[in-house]
Amino acid sequence: MLKKLAGQTAIYGLPSILGRFLNYLLVPLHTGQFLPAEYGVVSDMYAIVAFVAVLLTFGLETAYFRYSNLESHAPKNVLKTALSLVFISAAIFLTVILVFTDSAAVLMKYPNNPEYIVWMGLTLAFDAWSAIPLAYLRRMEKPIRFAFVNGSSIFINIGLNLFLIGFCFEWHQDGTSNWFMANVFDPDIGVGYIFIANMIASAFKFVLLLPIYRNLTLNIDRAVSKEMLKYAIPLMFAGLAGIINETLDRRLIRVLLEPELGTTQALAQVGIYSACYKLSIIITLFIQAFRYAAEPFFFAKASQSDSRQVYADVMHYFVLVVSFIFLIVLFYLDIFKLFIRTEAYWEGLGIVPILLLANIFLGMYYNFSVWYKMTNKTLYGAYMAGIGAAITIGLNIYLIPKIGYEGAAWATIAAYGSMAVLSWWFGQKHFPIPYNMKAMMGYLGLSVILYGISTWFDWDSLGKTVLFNSMLLFAFTLVVLKFEGTRLMRLIRKS
Numbered sequence: 001m002l003k004k005l006a007g008q009t010a011i012y013g014l015p016s017i018l019g020r021f022l023n024y025l026l027v028p029l030h031t032g033q034f035l036p037a038e039y040g041v042v043s044d045m046y047a048i049v050a051f052v053a054v055l056l057t058f059g060l061e062t063a064y065f066r067y068s069n070l071e072s073h074a075p076k077n078v079l080k081t082a083l084s085l086v087f088i089s090a091a092i093f094l095t096v097i098l099v100f101t102d103s104a105a106v107l108m109k110y111p112n113n114p115e116y117i118v119w120m121g122l123t124l125a126f127d128a129w130s131a132i133p134l135a136y137l138r139r140m141e142k143p144i145r146f147a148f149v150n151g152s153s154i155f156i157n158i159g160l161n162l163f164l165i166g167f168c169f170e171w172h173q174d175g176t177s178n179w180f181m182a183n184v185f186d187p188d189i190g191v192g193y194i195f196i197a198n199m200i201a202s203a204f205k206f207v208l209l210l211p212i213y214r215n216l217t218l219n220i221d222r223a224v225s226k227e228m229l230k231y232a233i234p235l236m237f238a239g240l241a242g243i244i245n246e247t248l249d250r251r252l253i254r255v256l257l258e259p260e261l262g263t264t265q266a267l268a269q270v271g272i273y274s275a276c277y278k279l280s281i282i283i284t285l286f287i288q289a290f291r292y293a294a295e296p297f298f299f300a301k302a303s304q305s306d307s308r309q310v311y312a313d314v315m316h317y318f319v320l321v322v323s324f325i326f327l328i329v330l331f332y333l334d335i336f337k338l339f340i341r342t343e344a345y346w347e348g349l350g351i352v353p354i355l356l357l358a359n360i361f362l363g364m365y366y367n368f369s370v371w372y373k374m375t376n377k378t379l380y381g382a383y384m385a386g387i388g389a390a391i392t393i394g395l396n397i398y399l400i401p402k403i404g405y406e407g408a409a410w411a412t413i414a415a416y417g418s419m420a421v422l423s424w425w426f427g428q429k430h431f432p433i434p435y436n437m438k439a440m441m442g443y444l445g446l447s448v449i450l451y452g453i454s455t456w457f458d459w460d461s462l463g464k465t466v467l468f469n470s471m472l473l474f475a476f477t478l479v480v481l482k483f484e485g486t487r488l489m490r491l492i493r494k495s
Contacts, residue, residue, distance in 0.1 A: 035271075040268055054242075073224065079216065250408075253405050256397065279339075326360060326451070327476060354409040388419040392411050
């Protein structure tokens with residue numbers, strides 16, 4: 001079963017990881033073309049958009065997994081109900097956005113760029129309409145088709161970024177003349193081309209999923225929808241709280257620093273923070289791929305006698321992997337930072353280890369959260385995410401005016417760490433799982449100690465730094481092999 005989970009994590013995550021990694025490689029393109037203040041606009045806008053994305057699906061993806069696996073519910077009926085609810089909510093949202101575009105632009109503090117609101121509104125609608133069909137592919141264990149749909153969208157987004165921002169701006173600067181430059185391209189759109197690329201990619205993804213819609217009629221079963229919404233609404237609030245933890249810091253950096261620094265400098269701080277946040281993307285991508293595969297895997301495994309031990313084993317190996325990723329990113333940060341092309345962004349590199357550790361805690365929280373999903377106590381998820389959101393808001397408001405975006409990083413680790421601890425503690429009361437906390441915290445703690453050791457030495461060349469840090473990484477590997485070698489070999493033989 002663990003082999004199956006690992007395989008599906010790889011397949012579900014491959015297009016996402018590869019595509020997002022290629023998107024990560026676009027960071028030099030974006031940071032080279034746009035100043036921190038301009039790049040900050042993108043991060044600020046996506047921080048706002050993230051909240052709406054959660055509202056449009058209101059937790060029905062997880063509810064679909066839950067109720068389509070129950071013998072008392074017809075899977076097709078559950079699918080039609082979830083699909084209909086999300087489709088209608090997104091259609092209403094898009095109508096409101098198109099009718100009240102100017103008002104929304106003023107509310108979001110972009111009165112001079114109402115087109116941003118239209119582009120992102122369309123993107124959100126297409127993504128919402130794609131959410132349940134993608135969940136259906138996961139539930140039916142069709143990772144290849146899932147990977148194709150997601151991968152196609154990701155690569156279209158990347159390709160359009162390369163063309164519109166990489167080539168067209170250079171052609172404009174060089175005075176290159178062709179039909180596209182004369183009739184379509186407008187350099188004044190600037191960072192808006194990032195939004196346009198995203199919108200087109202999301203629309204293409206929706207088109208690829210239309211066959212699932214064609215095989216179903218939109219229909220809401222009242223009894224099923226009542227059950228699903230009762231289960232899903234707390235997850236929606238948990239999702240909103242989660243978005244507060246993930247993205248509100250960008251918005252608050254702008255809002256809290258704007259009175260003192262002005263709009264341009266405040267957005268520059270958002271841009272620096274966001275660019276450096278990208279350096280934690282490897283852990284973020286792994287967690288995303290893991291979640292795609294783990295959620296349906298956990299539900300499918302729930303009725304088996306050894307399910308709790310499997311959940312514990314999954315968590316154990318998850319911590320091992322993210323501990324390795326943590327060390328790799330930080331030991332070779334002097335190399336990774338080169339992806340941020342303009343040195344003006346490098347002043348924020350000190351927040352990278354904080355954000356990496358914060359995202360590890362977030363991944364652990366996702367693993368621990370299996371207990372309330374299996375026991376239908378999803379309200380606990382809302383409570384814990386709400387506590388995390390309160391910590392995020394409170395610490396951001398307190399710390400950002402004092403220490404700038406570094407305060408946002410510390411608020412993030414405090415929120416995710418608290419949520420992970422709370423989920424583990426409540427889980428052991430309501431749905432005990434035999435996690436080996438001593439071993440997991442030992443590996444994670446050792447990785448932090450080894451990183452601390454690496455910072456004690458200020459080598460006079462990049463080569464010496466890389467060599468020393470590679471020795472530390474090798475030492476960590478030896479420790480893991482000493483304590484996990486036999487278990488890993490047994491697992492490999494079983495698979």
